[in-house]
């Protein structure tokens with residue numbers, strides 16, 4: 001075997017062993033033994049209880065959409081929201097890219113690692129979050145949820161039905177009716193936009209005609225804003241007096257050439273509601289990309305089936321041993337003493 005080939009075997013084997021160990025570290029570092037829920041994260045009464053207390057009607061909140069596979073952008077935006085005085089954060093869906101337990105664990109770990117910047121955070125369910133195991137509900141609470149904060153009502157509902165149908169429309173209608181006369185502002189938090197849009201080079205998505213139930217609510221009730229995502233960029237329209245905001249720039253691959261990572265800050269005050277876009281300061285580092293893939297994709301693939309993990313481990317070890325054996329320096333023969341007869345060429 002040539003020296004070059006041996007070094008190749010050794011490097012591949014070592015790389016496999018490294019990938020196995022780092023994926024184990026990434027997953028076990030991010031897993032949590034105390035159950036799926038994290039304090040301050042998700043549509044739970046405990047999260048509502050963590051909101052800042054006080055009677056004033058003015059407050060600020062941040063809206064982030066589609067963090068998916070970009071932990072560093074998400075973490076950076078959460079720190080910016082904290083520094084800019086947001087009281088809480090709304091995620092407009094697609095918390096994860098693939099709805100696996102590893103992905104939810106990884107997201108929860110990222111949230112927990114924020115420290116003081118782990119603001120109370122609620123989320124609408126996105127199409128990427130849905131799975132038969134109902135992991136979104138386990139980690140982030142019910143998809144239909146509402147809370148009242150300083151006179152403003154926030155309603156979370158599911159609009160990921162086929163052809164944009166809104167399974168949560170009835171819940172929205174009933175919740176608005178329940179709090180009628182008790183609220184100054186109403187915000188609806190969904191995942192999919194309710195107006196037509198298209199991704200760069202893509203077909204027009206007929207979201208408006210698929211959201212007729214929601215427009216009936218907007219026509220009948222005073223709703224200040226519908227907050228959504230799904231389009232990985234920023235769109236803003238008005239429907240009569242209702243703001244229709246789409247903010248899907250919290251980390252996932254952008255859908256338009258002029259789009260950029262961002263969040264939206266919303267100020268609620270005596271003079272009304274003001275929204276402004278805030279560009280993300282952080283990008284995704286190489287380590288973030290690598291650790292995400294190892295924890296969320298490589299680890300489940302390798303360790304999802306024990307025989308696969310064993311086969312990879314054995315193959316990696318064999319390559320290292322073969323490579324090492326061929327590359328290791330051979331023991332050299334001791335030099336013959338001066339004057340000793342040479343074996344080579346000896347004869348009669």
Ligand SMILES: [Fe+2]
Nearest residue numbers: 066094230252
């Ligand atoms: Fe998305």
